[in-house]
Amino acid sequence: MLEIKNLHATIGDKEILKGINLNVKAGEVHAIMGPNGSGKSTLATVIAGKEEYEVTKGTITLNNEDLEDLAPEERAHKGIFLSFQYPIEIPGVSVTNFIKTAINETRKASGQEDLPAKDMLKKIREKAELLEIDRKFLSRSLNEGFSGGETKRNEIFQMAMLEPKLAILDETDSGLDIDALKVVANGVNKLKSKDNAVILITHYQRLLDYIVPDFVHVLHNGKIVKSGGKELAHELEAKGYDWLK
Amino acid sequence: MNLKEKLITSFLAFENKVSTDTETTVHDTRSKAFSHFEKNGFPTRKDEEWKYTPLKSVLKHDYTLFPTTNTAIEFATVKEYFIHEIDSYKIVFIDGVYSSYLSETTHDGCDICLMSSSLKKPKYKMVIDHYFDKITSKNDSVTSLNTAFSNEGAYIHIPKNTVLPKPIQIIHFSTGSEAQLMLQPRSLVIVGENSHVQIVERHQSLTNNVVFTNSVTEIFAAKRAIVDYYKIQNDKKTASLIDSTYVQQKQQSIVSVNTFSFGGNFTRNNLEFHQEGEHIDSILNGITIIGDKQLVDNHTLVNHNYPNCESHELYKGIYADKSTGVFNGKVIVKQAAQKTNAYQQNNNIIIDDGATINTKPQLEIFADDVKCSHGCTIGQLDEDALFYLRSRGIPKKEAEALLLYAFANDALEKIKIPELKTRITKLIANKLGVELGFEL
Ligand SMILES: Nc1ncnc2c1ncn2[C@@H]1O[C@H](COP(=O)(O)OP(=O)(O)OP(=O)(O)O)[C@@H](O)[C@H]1O
Ligand SMILES: [Mg+2]
Numbered sequence: 001m002l003e004i005k006n007l008h009a010t011i012g013d014k015e016i017l018k019g020i021n022l023n024v025k026a027g028e029v030h031a032i033m034g035p036n037g038s039g040k041s042t043l044a045t046v047i048a049g050k051e052e053y054e055v056t057k058g059t060i061t062l063n064n065e066d067l068e069d070l071a072p073e074e075r076a077h078k079g080i081f082l083s084f085q086y087p088i089e090i091p092g093v094s095v096t097n098f099i100k101t102a103i104n105e106t107r108k109a110s111g112q113e114d115l116p117a118k119d120m121l122k123k124i125r126e127k128a129e130l131l132e133i134d135r136k137f138l139s140r141s142l143n144e145g146f147s148g149g150e151t152k153r154n155e156i157f158q159m160a161m162l163e164p165k166l167a168i169l170d171e172t173d174s175g176l177d178i179d180a181l182k183v184v185a186n187g188v189n190k191l192k193s194k195d196n197a198v199i200l201i202t203h204y205q206r207l208l209d210y211i212v213p214d215f216v217h218v219l220h221n222g223k224i225v226k227s228g229g230k231e232l233a234h235e236l237e238a239k240g241y242d243w244l245k
Numbered sequence: 246m247n248l249k250e251k252l253i254t255s256f257l258a259f260e261n262k263v264s265t266d267t268e269t270t271v272h273d274t275r276s277k278a279f280s281h282f283e284k285n286g287f288p289t290r291k292d293e294e295w296k297y298t299p300l301k302s303v304l305k306h307d308y309t310l311f312p313t314t315n316t317a318i319e320f321a322t323v324k325e326y327f328i329h330e331i332d333s334y335k336i337v338f339i340d341g342v343y344s345s346y347l348s349e350t351t352h353d354g355c356d357i358c359l360m361s362s363s364l365k366k367p368k369y370k371m372v373i374d375h376y377f378d379k380i381t382s383k384n385d386s387v388t389s390l391n392t393a394f395s396n397e398g399a400y401i402h403i404p405k406n407t408v409l410p411k412p413i414q415i416i417h418f419s420t421g422s423e424a425q426l427m428l429q430p431r432s433l434v435i436v437g438e439n440s441h442v443q444i445v446e447r448h449q450s451l452t453n454n455v456v457f458t459n460s461v462t463e464i465f466a467a468k469r470a471i472v473d474y475y476k477i478q479n480d481k482k483t484a485s486l487i488d489s490t491y492v493q494q495k496q497q498s499i500v501s502v503n504t505f506s507f508g509g510n511f512t513r514n515n516l517e518f519h520q521e522g523e524h525i526d527s528i529l530n531g532i533t534i535i536g537d538k539q540l541v542d543n544h545t546l547v548n549h550n551y552p553n554c555e556s557h558e559l560y561k562g563i564y565a566d567k568s569t570g571v572f573n574g575k576v577i578v579k580q581a582a583q584k585t586n587a588y589q590q591n592n593n594i595i596i597d598d599g600a601t602i603n604t605k606p607q608l609e610i611f612a613d614d615v616k617c618s619h620g621c622t623i624g625q626l627d628e629d630a631l632f633y634l635r636s637r638g639i640p641k642k643e644a645e646a647l648l649l650y651a652f653a654n655d656a657l658e659k660i661k662i663p664e665l666k667t668r669i670t671k672l673i674a675n676k677l678g679v680e681l682g683f684e685l
Contacts, residue, residue: 048636052628076638088633092654093647098637101647106638141654158637 001026001197002047002166007058009046016042018222019058024166027194031208031233032201034219035241040201041085043219044168048082049075062166076102077109079165083155083172085201090142095154096124098142099161106162127160131187148175156184160191167191168199173207185210205237218244248304248427249286255310256393263396265365271395274378278392285386297571297603298542303485303511306455308427310394312340316420318451320347326449327414330664333445334413336399340420341428343397347416357413360398360431372402376435380463380491380519388489388515391461395431398462401444405437405467412443412662417460419484421452432462436470443662447477448486456484463491466498468522473501473661479508479672482537489515496522496551503659504531505669506541507676517546520554520582529558532656532669534649534676536565536596546575549582549612558589561656563649563677564600575607576617583612589619594626594652626652646679 002024009017016039024030032040046053047060049072060067062078070078090098104114115123128138131153143151152172159167169188173181188211192198200211208216208230216232217224218241225244226232246254256279264272287304288295318339327335334357337347343359350358356369363369364377378395381388399415419426428448436442450456466472478486486509492500506512518527533541547556562570572591593602606619626648634644653673660666673679 045632048632050632050636071641072632072635073638073640073644076636080636082636084633084636088627088630090630090634090647090651092651092657101643102637102639105640105643109638162638 001063003059003061004047005059007043007046007060008056009042009053010056011053015056016053016222017046020222020224022217022224024197024199026197028215029192029198029200029211029213031213031216032199032219033203033216033233033236038219039222040219041170044082044170044199044201047168048072048080073105074109076162077106081159081162081164081167083152083159083167083169085170085174087143087151087155089144091144093142094139095142095157096138099124099158102158103161123161127157130160130190131157132183133157149177149180152176153180153184156187160187163191165196166199167196168201170201171203172200173202173204181207182210205233208233220244248306248308251308251310252390252394253283259311259394263361270374271364271377275393275395278378278389281383281389282386282393285389288386294544294573297569298513298540303457306425306457308425308457309423310427312342312423312426314422315342316340316422318344318347318418318420323347323418323449323451326416326418326447328412328445328662328664328668331662332411334411336413336415338397338417338430340418340422340426341397341430355404355407355409356400356402358400360400360433361396363400363433364396372435376433376463376465378463380465380493380517381461381489382491382515382517385489385515387459387487388461391429391431391459391489394429395461398430398432399434400432401434401442403436403440403442405439407437407440409440409442412445415444415446417448417458419450419454419456421450421454423454425455426457428456428458428460430458430460432460434462434464434472436464436466436472438467439469440467441471443473443475445475445477445662445665448480448484450481450484453481453483456480458484458486458488460486461489461491464493464500466492466494466500468495468497470495470498471500472498474503475660475662475665476502476504476514477669478504478506478512481508482510482539484509485511487513487515490517492516492518492527494518494520494522494525494527497524498522499526499528501528501530501659503656504543505672506531506533506543507535507672509539509541511540513542513544515544517548518556519548520550523551523553525551525554527554527556528659529556529560530656530659531560532653532673533560533562533564533570534653534673535563535568535570538567540569540571542571542573544571544573547577547587549576549578549585549587551581552583552585554582555586556588559656560591561653562591562593562602563596563653564593564602565596567597567599569600570602570604572602572604572621573607574605574619576609576619578608578610578612578615578617580611583614585612585615585617587615587617591621592652593621593623594649595623643679646677649677650674650679
């Protein structure tokens, strides 16, 4: 599904990704771990198409299509979803209105009509229930004054609504209490199928107890320095990153 | 003959026509104001307060000062300019002349009626002598000009302990019956102790003929009065407006003036608050969204004369194309005004390189125990926010519009009439090209 080959990316004159290779197939869950500042969020953001980063070498393809010339919204329309480490506040636009806009714009891009209001409501109710999100919460301004946990849960709610092919979750577990973590993990698991894939960026083994990865990669200084199965996460939890540097 | 000369030569005839025996003080006021205008004329860019706001292109037209034709308008054709979803009092003018047909005035328990009759009738003389032209700036020749020609406008007098059950709408239509028309409405709003009133005001031309309005309003808020004033400025691109509003507040009163400037060719707002008592709150909000070659200038002054008062000022501007924004916010805290809290914010977003904004906060603080803050920002849209929206599938243009809408939003939150809030929200969404596929 997603193929990254020798990816180099810079911002300003600073090279942050220094030759990344990654292959994610449909139905798989990959975890990316690594110390602060190693380039995890940068990788996620580059996949999602942020224009401030320049890809100087290498390629990213989704289902064999080169993403290079695609704008962030076009990548979203092709099924890429990024759950942000730090979501942005949008005052005056409710969670519901925002997700409606996102869904209908995505449908428009593939020549579909707006989702009928009735179906939209039904879907919102379903997904909100899955993630145990309160009705009142949905009419609040997007991310405005949300607690850390609420922003993350809301990101996963949006993912559930948009039903992406490739979901990249950047530290979605940070800031969640144990119960919320279970709810969110359960939501992600329910949405997983053999046709979609998930990349989890995390610092903690804990999340991987709930969403079990097929592969774990360690990113260090802009490169993947080690890959393995889920047991690698346990090893990292015990030993830290020093032995890999 | 230029506009100034034309105005000067028509003054005597005007005064003879409107003047009556009862209004000797008004006559004196007009004459004095006329002399001031005659001496000073219109401001030029050499005047510090008009440095970025050239009047020249507005003054160059050959305006009709007193239209002779009486044009009737059907309500259906202008319905959209009313907040018609709600019950309200209405004071409506067509080409400067009162339209009883479109209006809904009252003398039942309060006076919501016409300036012209209040200036003339003996029973209003005491009130007029007490309030009329008492708080206007005597250094502003444009206001003097309005005073000299003052005759028609809204007259609102709410006695004490009256909570007005519905808002008042003041609408000035121009029909285009004259190719170029100058209007000078003059309004007086007096709100008694403990009384509440909400006013929505609008100047609206119905054709693309040139209109220049020089409007002056005086607002007096007695003890514990609450006044909410909303100005909808969404006129045609051939309309120019100088709108001067003077507010005097007594202790514990709360007055807010909310200015929404989206339309028009040239708009200058002068807004002055004078606090005359303790525990007063003065609230000034503005949203400006313009493009093309439009100009909007917000000049504000808050005079803190007494201790323990507050002022809250928030102006937001979005400027596209070759538009020009000016913000000048003066806050004066007199020595006696200890424990003043004065907040001022002016945030601007420039969309196109051709747009300009000149912003100047002026704080003059003579008391030592005060909390004053001011901030002005001029920026572009936040790239991270834009990326966030786009990564959810919202195309760039829509994402930008949504962010601009979000930017303006906090100044919208203060609108207390829900139907008006919806109306303004829609105006903003239209102006920004936000798809209202969602109900806001
Ligand atoms: N816009 C930017 N300008 C300059 N440097 C940047 C920019 N964005 C990221 N960086 C740098 O790139 C490096 C990688 O950052 P990134 O956010 O990808 O790390 P991370 O692995 O996600 O870290 P964390 O675990 O703390 O979230 C850091 O050194 C960071 O300072
Ligand atoms: Mg990160």
